[in-house]
Amino acid sequence: MSDPLGQVFGALADPSRRHVLGFIAERGTATATELTGELPITRQAVAKHLATLAGAGLVESERQGRETRYRLTEAGEEWDDRLDALRRHLERRKP
Amino acid sequence: MSDPLGQVFGALADPSRRHVLGFIAERGTATATELTGELPITRQAVAKHLATLAGAGLVESERQGRETRYRLTEAGEEWDDRLDALRRHLERRKP
DNA sequence: GTACCATGCAACCATCGGGTTGCTCATAAT
């Protein structure tokens, strides 16, 4: 809908989605079923989250045989970094 | 609900809310009714947006007589700056 | 070829979110 910033913020607003982003970031790549083991939700729910992240341009997929591997886009990597920075920013400023 | 980052991202996901943030940023301070003139929505809708922004810690209010003036918190100012930077970031990388 | 495994798709459900209208309350302004 032509509100790129809105889509990105919307995507990052959900904790599961941030977790997914972080997990892919440290693994380099992941599939929906792999991610499912990491979260207390079904594979289909994970798939939806991945679709949202893809819609926001943070993640992209490539089908390899019977599985679909996701990896971060450049924007996704930038945001993963920013998230780290933000978390540290919060830690430092709170206690 | 103890997901500070989520609340902030959620707050920033909405264009009206980003507009409100920017408007207060350049004015220094604003009331709900003032803001209403800036957006195609009712005063009550604006009030809800302000409540959301306040909940995310981006804005704070102070009642002065019969009006309630809102201004940015420190976090709010930081985010307003980051938003500017992000927009410029997007402009530069797209065309 | 048969069985298995990761996906994809669709319907459905409950909650949330952005928005509205309508009314009351308190503080100015006259």
Added chain:
DNA sequence: ATTATGAGCAACCCGATGGTTGCATGGTAC
């Protein structure tokens, strides 16, 4: 004292969202 203005409920509407279950499909492995 009356009126006008700004704010604060509360109830309601409806579309989006996070989640589920159930089933169909297409590769892989035997």
